[in-house]
Amino acid sequence: MINVDRKLVEVCYTPGQYAxxxxxxxxxxxxxxxxxxxxxTTALHYGVEKIIPVATLxxxxxxxxxxxxxxxxxxxxxxxxxxxxxxPYVYIDNDMxxxxxxxxxxxxxxxxDIAKNDxxxxxxxxxxxxxxxxxxxxxxxxTLILASGWKDKVNLEDTICGGAIADIxxxxxxFRANEDSTVAAKFIxxxxxxxxxxxxxxxxxRRRLIHLKIQKDVxxxxxxxxxxxxxxLRNGALVKLEE
Amino acid sequence: MINVDRKLVEVCYTPGQYAxxxxxxxxxxxxxxxxxxxxxTTALHYGVEKIIPVATLxxxxxxxxxxxxxxxxxxxxxxxxxxxxxxPYVYIDNDMxxxxxxxxxxxxxxxxDIAKNDxxxxxxxxxxxxxxxxxxxxxxxxTLILASGWKDKVNLEDTICGGAIADIxxxxxxFRANEDSTVAAKFIxxxxxxxxxxxxxxxxxRRRLIHLKIQKDVxxxxxxxxxxxxxxLRNGALVKLEE
Numbered sequence: 321m322i323n324v325d326r327k328l329v330e331v332c333y334t335p336g337q338y339a340x341x342x343x344x345x346x347x348x349x350x351x352x353x354x355x356x357x358x359x360x361t362t363a364l365h366y367g368v369e370k371i372i373p374v375a376t377l378x379x380x381x382x383x384x385x386x387x388x389x390x391x392x393x394x395x396x397x398x399x400x401x402x403x404x405x406x407x408p409y410v411y412i413d414n415d416m417x418x419x420x421x422x423x424x425x426x427x428x429x430x431x432x433d434i435a436k437n438d439x440x441x442x443x444x445x446x447x448x449x450x451x452x453x454x455x456x457x458x459x460x461x462x463t464l465i466l467a468s469g470w471k472d473k474v475n476l477e478d479t480i481c482g483g484a485i486a487d488i489x490x491x492x493x494x495f496r497a498n499e500d501s502t503v504a505a506k507f508i509x510x511x512x513x514x515x516x517x518x519x520x521x522x523x524x525x526r527r528r529l530i531h532l533k534i535q536k537d538v539x540x541x542x543x544x545x546x547x548x549x550x551x552x553l554r555n556g557a558l559v560k561l562e563e
Numbered sequence: 564m565i566n567v568d569r570k571l572v573e574v575c576y577t578p579g580q581y582a583x584x585x586x587x588x589x590x591x592x593x594x595x596x597x598x599x600x601x602x603x604t605t606a607l608h609y610g611v612e613k614i615i616p617v618a619t620l621x622x623x624x625x626x627x628x629x630x631x632x633x634x635x636x637x638x639x640x641x642x643x644x645x646x647x648x649x650x651p652y653v654y655i656d657n658d659m660x661x662x663x664x665x666x667x668x669x670x671x672x673x674x675x676d677i678a679k680n681d682x683x684x685x686x687x688x689x690x691x692x693x694x695x696x697x698x699x700x701x702x703x704x705x706t707l708i709l710a711s712g713w714k715d716k717v718n719l720e721d722t723i724c725g726g727a728i729a730d731i732x733x734x735x736x737x738f739r740a741n742e743d744s745t746v747a748a749k750f751i752x753x754x755x756x757x758x759x760x761x762x763x764x765x766x767x768x769r770r771r772l773i774h775l776k777i778q779k780d781v782x783x784x785x786x787x788x789x790x791x792x793x794x795x796l797r798n799g800a801l802v803k804l805e806e
Binding site for chain 1: 576577579580583713714715716717718719722742743744746747750751753754755766
């Protein structure tokens with residue numbers, strides 16, 4: 321396996337650092353484990369036809385005025401005047417098969433927005449971890465994992481998920497990492513993987529979410545390999561990748 | 564110990580993220596383990612009277628024209644026309660007792676520059692780890708550890724050193740952390756601490772430095788608790804803190 325053409329896989333911790341990484345990547349995997357990308361993956365798996373991610377509340381309001389189903393979350397809560405936020409259970413408990421949904425969230429939809437013109441955008445989370453990695457390995461292209469973070473600061477659960485994807489890709493021996501951010505994310509993932517739930521007690525983000533009484537969502541989002549679906553951005557909307 | 568007034572200790576990974584953290588902190592610890600802050604600590608311990616950190620090469624050139632001893636490093640190498648870069652051994656091997664030294668480096672002096680008007684600035688590295696932590700615990704003030712990173716990206720050795728300081732302060736039960744960046748840095752430190760040298764083989768920064776044939780410097784900088792000296796910024800110059 322010496323001299324194999326290893327592609328790059330790197331982890332960028334926040335949208336604010338994206339400009340330092342962009343340029344070298346064919347695929348960008350956007351992650352917002354709690355809860356935007358877990359919800360998007362779940363929605364498309366359970367039959368939502370497409371999701372239009374928008375970065376601002378203004379855009380979301382415009383879509384609502386046009387009659388779309390619109391979800392809007394800020395700081396972990398449903399924004400007043402909208403039907404739902406970013407709970408994955410919204411899509412399991414309500415039949416939205418065949419529908420188009422517009423969604424804006426605190427961090428995740430912004431990360432999609434900044435990278436959308438630079439590369440193929442797919443959506444990652446713990447729910448689709450292995451399924452996504454199998455696909456990425458098959459593509460064998462330079463891949464950037466863009467964590468959404470929390471208001472441009474690092475968050476633990478996205479870093480762990482990014483580290484998990486990087487670890488699986490590197491273990492395939494078809495990818496390599498150059499950046500210390502990637503190496504550090506891998507180490508955090510390896511420290512955490514046997515006891516993700518207790519590990520994330522230390523996470524400020526999880527503490528915020530417990531405060532918001534959404535433990536059921538958090539447990540759902542922290543469970544790996546439950547949803548074999550990869551959302552991909554096409555013409556401004558996320559659709560289920562048909563393989 | 565319940566209800567003790569715990570102060571904040573947080574780790575910011577790069578100067579580029581400093582604006583997201585600033586404001587809440589009385590003390591900022593600037594770290595650039597390989598090699599700027601290790602060299603500064605060593606220099607003051609071995610008798611240099613003061614170090615004037617400057618952010619740009621232009622300022623360094625001005626000082627040189629005025630007759631100062633000036634060190635300048637960019638991308639791990641001594642800049643043409645200057646006497647030395649940021650090797651700690653410069654200060655051990657050459658007697659600079661009582662001298663004033665001007666220094667500019669790729670990352671470390673910039674980190675000092677952006678924080679200097681907001682808080683008391685002290686210098687941290689692995690060489691002064693426990694000594695610095697003892698002092699920080701005695702001060703018992705909100706403390707930000709500002710890693711210099713590498714050109715605004717995360718680097719592993721500064722994150723580990725930041726995690727070590729945070730861990731020691733939190734273990735004293737007089738400090739607490741709110742940010743996931745701090746929690747993650749602590750976990751990386753705990754993964755790394757028994758085998759720092761082999762761990763940092765994974766570091767891109769260390770690979771760069773091996774390429775530059777400065778292994779001796781790297782070993783020096785990665786050795787904890789060898790230099791009981793805390794540089795502190797006073798009137799624009801780093802001097803040894805007299806306790």
